[in-house]
Amino acid sequence: DVKVTQSSRYLVKRTGEKVFLECVQDMDHENMFWYRQDPGLGLRLIYFSYDVKMKEKGDIPEGYSVSREKKERFSLILESASTNQTSMYLCASGGGRPFFYEQYFGPGTRLTVT
Amino acid sequence: EDKVVQSPLSLVVHEGDTVTLNCSYEVTNFRSLLWYKQEKKAPTFLFMLTSSGIEKKSGRLSSILDKKELFSILNITATQTGDSAVYLCAVESTNAGKSTFGDGTTLTVKP
Numbered sequence: 001d002v003k004v005t006q007s008s009r010y011l012v013k014r015t016g017e018k019v020f021l022e023c024v025q026d027m028d029h030e031n032m033f034w035y036r037q038d039p040g041l042g043l044r045l046i047y048f049s050y051d052v053k054m055k056e057k058g059d060i061p062e063g064y065s066v067s068r069e070k071k072e073r074f075s076l077i078l079e080s081a082s083t084n085q086t087s088m089y090l091c092a093s094g095g096g097r098p099f100f101y102e103q104y105f106g107p108g109t110r111l112t113v114t
Numbered sequence: 115e116d117k118v119v120q121s122p123l124s125l126v127v128h129e130g131d132t133v134t135l136n137c138s139y140e141v142t143n144f145r146s147l148l149w150y151k152q153e154k155k156a157p158t159f160l161f162m163l164t165s166s167g168i169e170k171k172s173g174r175l176s177s178i179l180d181k182k183e184l185f186s187i188l189n190i191t192a193t194q195t196g197d198s199a200v201y202l203c204a205v206e207s208t209n210a211g212k213s214t215f216g217d218g219t220t221l222t223v224k225p
Binding site: 026034040041042043044045059090092102103104105106108109 | 148156157158162179202204213214215216217218
């Protein structure tokens with residue numbers, strides 16, 4: 001079974017702090033994704049990566065950056081957390097190139113910025 | 115801009131009922147449509163549809179795609195309380211190489 005793990009299930013940070021969310025997958029997938037999920041807004045793509053050291057902006061990249069130094073690990077970074085970044089963050093991975101096939105999701109990190 | 119619209123937004127039924135969930139889309143260079151089930155955690159994959167008119171089936175769940183009319187339906191027969199979840203529809207475009215998600219349909223199945 002595909003396993004996607006995220007470093008924290010719940011996280012509380014203060015405004016202005018730098019936040020790291022880590023995601024690891026064990027299926028040697030080329031593609032990894034970071035989404036945020038908010039009520040009434042569905043899943044929105046922040047960034048995705050189709051190879052090590054490669055990244056592409058999604059629909060809402062502002063205020064975020066990512067890092068993919070190893071194939072199995074994809075990190076989401078909030079350089080200076082703000083209250084409007086309070087959300088559920090979901091990481092996903094999937095195989096296939098150049099297209100993206102079904103994605104497998106991690107358990108999510110619920111981030112609260114106070 | 116790619117767009118995915120799901121309906122209804124929420125649905126309450128009783129065990130044993132049959133439900134149909136709808137997903138319509140507008141996407142440049144369609145690649146595939148995917149259905150996910152999300153309970154109190156992350157989404158899990160249900161189906162991937164790429165061709166019109168070919169039904170995908172898994173137990174009591176089935177789905178079909180109409181690429182001419184740009185929609186898909188997800189059917190659940192003989193619903194059970196364990197089917198209660200948010201059902202997400204996503205569409206992949208060959209251009210952007212990413213999925214666009216709808217807002218989901220929240221299904222509640224009462225005993």
